[in-house]
Amino acid sequence: MATTKRTLQCLLSRVCRETRRTYGVLPQPPPHNSSSSSSSSSSQHLINLEYEYSAHNYHPVPIVFSQAKGSSIWDPEGNKYLDFLSAYSAVNQGHCHPRIMKALHDQAQKLTLSSRAFYNDRFPVFAERLTDMFGYDMVLPMNTGAEGVETALKLARKWGYERKKIPNDEAIIISCCGCFHGRTLAVISMSCDNEATKGFGPLLPGHLKVDFGDEVLLEKIFKDQGERIAGFLFEPIQGEAGPTSLFDNGRKVFCTTLGWLMGREKLLLSPLKVVIPPDGYLKAVRDLCSKYNILMIADEIQTGLARTGKMLACDWEQVRPDVVILGKALGGGVIPVSAVLADKDVMLCIRPGEHGSTFGGNPLASAVAIASLDVIKEEGLAERSDRLGQELRHQLLKVQQQFPDIIKEVRGRGLFNAVEFKSKTLSPVSAYDICLKLKDRGVLAKPTHDTIVRLTPPLSMSSDELQEGSKALGEVLELDLPKMKKAKPEKLSSTASTTCDRCGRNLYGSSD
Numbered sequence: 247m248a249t250t251k252r253t254l255q256c257l258l259s260r261v262c263r264e265t266r267r268t269y270g271v272l273p274q275p276p277p278h279n280s281s282s283s284s285s286s287s288s289s290q291h292l293i294n295l296e297y298e299y300s301a302h303n304y305h306p307v308p309i310v311f312s313q314a315k316g317s318s319i320w321d322p323e324g325n326k327y328l329d330f331l332s333a334y335s336a337v338n339q340g341h342c343h344p345r346i347m348k349a350l351h352d353q354a355q356k357l358t359l360s361s362r363a364f365y366n367d368r369f370p371v372f373a374e375r376l377t378d379m380f381g382y383d384m385v386l387p388m389n390t391g392a393e394g395v396e397t398a399l400k401l402a403r404k405w406g407y408e409r410k411k412i413p414n415d416e417a418i419i420i421s422c423c424g425c426f427h428g429r430t431l432a433v434i435s436m437s438c439d440n441e442a443t444k445g446f447g448p449l450l451p452g453h454l455k456v457d458f459g460d461e462v463l464l465e466k467i468f469k470d471q472g473e474r475i476a477g478f479l480f481e482p483i484q485g486e487a488g489p490t491s492l493f494d495n496g497r498k499v500f501c502t503t504l505g506w507l508m509g510r511e512k513l514l515l516s517p518l519k520v521v522i523p524p525d526g527y528l529k530a531v532r533d534l535c536s537k538y539n540i541l542m543i544a545d546e547i548q549t550g551l552a553r554t555g556k557m558l559a560c561d562w563e564q565v566r567p568d569v570v571i572l573g574k575a576l577g578g579g580v581i582p583v584s585a586v587l588a589d590k591d592v593m594l595c596i597r598p599g600e601h602g603s604t605f606g607g608n609p610l611a612s613a614v615a616i617a618s619l620d621v622i623k624e625e626g627l628a629e630r631s632d633r634l635g636q637e638l639r640h641q642l643l644k645v646q647q648q649f650p651d652i653i654k655e656v657r658g659r660g661l662f663n664a665v666e667f668k669s670k671t672l673s674p675v676s677a678y679d680i681c682l683k684l685k686d687r688g689v690l691a692k693p694t695h696d697t698i699v700r701l702t703p704p705l706s707m708s709s710d711e712l713q714e715g716s717k718a719l720g721e722v723l724e725l726d727l728p729k730m731k732k733a734k735p736e737k738l739s740s741t742a743s744t745t746c747d748r749c750g751r752n753l754y755g756s757s758d
């Protein structure tokens with residue numbers, strides 16, 4: 247008992263440490279207009295304008311999108327780039343897909359909004375198409391991904407009280423360490439990301455955390471608290487905020503207090519961003535959720551709709567969750583559309599007046615979503631993503647062989663991929679710096695934390711374009727990195743580890 251108390255005190259002192267995450271370069275005011283680049287439509291002017299008049303809640307790579315088609319982007323100066331982010335997988339079908347644009351234009355001429363106070367002639371068709379495609383009884387339409395997650399959480403709680411008979415106000419949702427489900431208060435209440443949570447308290451109660459990929463720990467929590475657990479929310483592959491390391495200064499670090507106290511010895515998963523769980527994990531989750539009468543809730547907002555090489559990432563293990571949340575590519579990169587899918591016994595727990603959204607299910611979004619689904623299906627984007635993903639990883643592995651001291655790992659499924667650098671050999675350069683150089687070579691990719699570059703191009707990208715991405719990465723490492731290392735003072739290095747305030751895990755440091 248004394249040991250347990252000491253362990254808890256130690257954990258508390260660890261989690262109280264003041265820590266901070268950066269992306270290598272802190273947001274800086276852009277340089278003042280120079281006379282040569284200050285026309286009202288120039289990139290620099292637009293960046294300055296945004297910096298002046300918009301909240302600084304992002305730290306974008308300095309490129310201004312002005313036009314896009316397929317996988318190509320043009321800035322206001324007419325420079326062309328290849329998109330290796332796809333707006334966080336919202337543009338799976340490629341930018342401005344003609345069929346989706348036609349649906350948008352046609353519908354925009356006729357009817358854009360009814361509100362759900364009335365019926366419209368597009369939403370019922372969309373609802374039937376979507377539920378049919380994914381094999382669920384019903385859909386609840388929303389707009390953004392975070393709204394979809396909120397909806398699923400409310401649905402799970404309601405089901406928990408009505409069907410499972412959880413005592414009033416005692417329902418618990420279990421989520422995973424390193425999860426990312428959006429930015430609303432309920433959603434950040436499940437986050438391990440200090441930047442997402444610090445200064446936004448009090449967070450919502452009723453959440454418990456478990457290590458992603460660890461079915462043994464999951465069953466322990468289900469066994470201990472199962473009567474009160476309404477749902478288990480997870481991403482089938484963690485995209486954004488997965489833990490960097492399960493080790494901290496050579497010592498094993500666990501996400502949950504429970505995991506830590508249990509002294510579990512198993513290495514749980516690939517300890518990196520774009521985290522793929524061990525084979526069989528999704529099946530185990532399905533079995534456990536059924537056994538303990540807990541809703542299995544898959545956040546497929548990013549992994550769904552063909553991104554990982556299947557329509558849903560859960561399809562990799564032929565698992566059917568009780569609730570599926572979709573978003574991003576459902577709107578074809580055109581309009582925000584999210585949706586929660588479930589069967590009637592779950593969905594009908596929500597009744598008129600209990601949940602909704604003015605724009606959810608609007609006819610314009612519904613028409614766009616129907617076209618977006620048609621494109622994914624008819625262009626075989628899931629198979630394409632699987633095939634191109636293998637090509638891309640093959641190319642990236644060759645780059646890794648060329649730079650084994652710099653690239654730690656290449657991983658992914660379908661066109662959901664990440665390149666992880668070794669922090670010690672990359673430092674003082676960061677993944678953000680690498681992305682700046684990729685941009686200079688015409689490739690737009692996203693840094694995730696200090697040492698990871700995510701590569702998630704539109705699923706319509708050609709093999710040649712794909713190759714340009716890996717070629718550019720090789721050139722950056724060969725030609726730009728040595729110069730960057732020389733130019734960047736050591737003190738700007740930002741690869742220091744950061745500890746999650748909530749679970750104590752080393753979040754952003756690297757274990758290489």
Ligand SMILES: Cc1ncc(COP(=O)(O)O)c(C=O)c1O
Nearest residue numbers: 390391392426427428545547548
């Ligand atoms: C898995 C997952 N869930 C939810 C969200 C939130 O979606 P949105 O930004 O549309 O609110 C995201 C966004 O990146 C996501 O990746």
